[in-house]
Amino acid sequence: MLETKELWSIRIDFALKPDDARRLQIESVMEELGTALSSFEEGKGWRMETIAEARPRAAEVRAALKPFGIVAVIDKVPQKNWVLESRKGLPPLKAGPFFIHGEHDRDKRPKNGIGLEIDAGMAFGTGRHETTMGCLKALLRLRKTLKAKRILDVGTGTGILAFAAWHLWGQPVIAGDNDKDAVRVAKENAAINGLKKHVRIVSSDGYKAKLIRDHAPYDLITANILANPLIMLAPDLARNLARNGRAVLSGLMNDQAKDVLAAHRAVGLELDFRLRLGQWSVLVLKRARK
Helix, strand or coil, rough: HHHHCCEEEEEEEECCCCHHHHHHHHHHHHHHHHCHHHHHHHEEEEEEEEEECCCCCCCHHHHHHHHHHHCCCCEEEEEEEEHHHHHHHCEEEEEEEEEEEEEEHHHHHCCCCCEEEEECCCCCCCCHHHHHHHHHHHHHCCCCCCCCEEEEEEECCCHHHHHHHHHCCCCCCCEECCCCHHHHHHHHHHCCCCCCCEEEEECCCCCCCCHHHHHCEEEEEEEEEEEEHHHHHHHHHHHHHHEEEEEEEEEEHHHHHHHHHHHHHCCCEEEEEEEEEEEECCCEEEEECC
């Protein structure tokens, strides 16, 4: 367990939240400096912190961050369960009927609504990022018109979109991820939320798992990953989407939407609707009219 080791913190405090493009660039550098990255609002500013399992070399940290003109503080982490402490700092979140929370906020679940307890661990998707929130909003909108009996979540992360889809449609969901930590976390979250029998989680690189291939085509596919993987997977998405199905895609910034959409138009799909949250986009696709 990480909390029993000697850990080191590499921390940057910003007076104001960096714009999304700059924040992502810095986060990518910070991720390389340690084993776990947290990036969150801190008062009126923003804090970015990487946890390292060995004492960082100050010169290497300075060199890595020099292009951004920023300096990090390196400290030894006190001996405590820092993972649990970081979770306590995440407030519950409401998205339509969904109340998304950590273990420490179970007692705050409203009597009415849908509670989802999400432990991010080493996986992406607590509902707090604009892309995850945008996908939830898209699902809520689709629920009004889409009849989905076969549902797939590609790159499931924590499983949050798969769980939300089951609650909205009440149909079995298959969820896949190519990261073993994400698969483990998603399975744990499915158990916590009482969804082990309803959401089947498998290790899969895109659509390659046998379980995913055997149950195609899908009336609803969600994929909150990144722009480049979405572009690469466009032909597979087209092959696995049912005739009247919908695909919810995110993990892309507004200026990347054009390329992602072009890749899917090339394989016979078209835009149904688009949502924008800040600098991030959600694309909902359907089969193009002939």
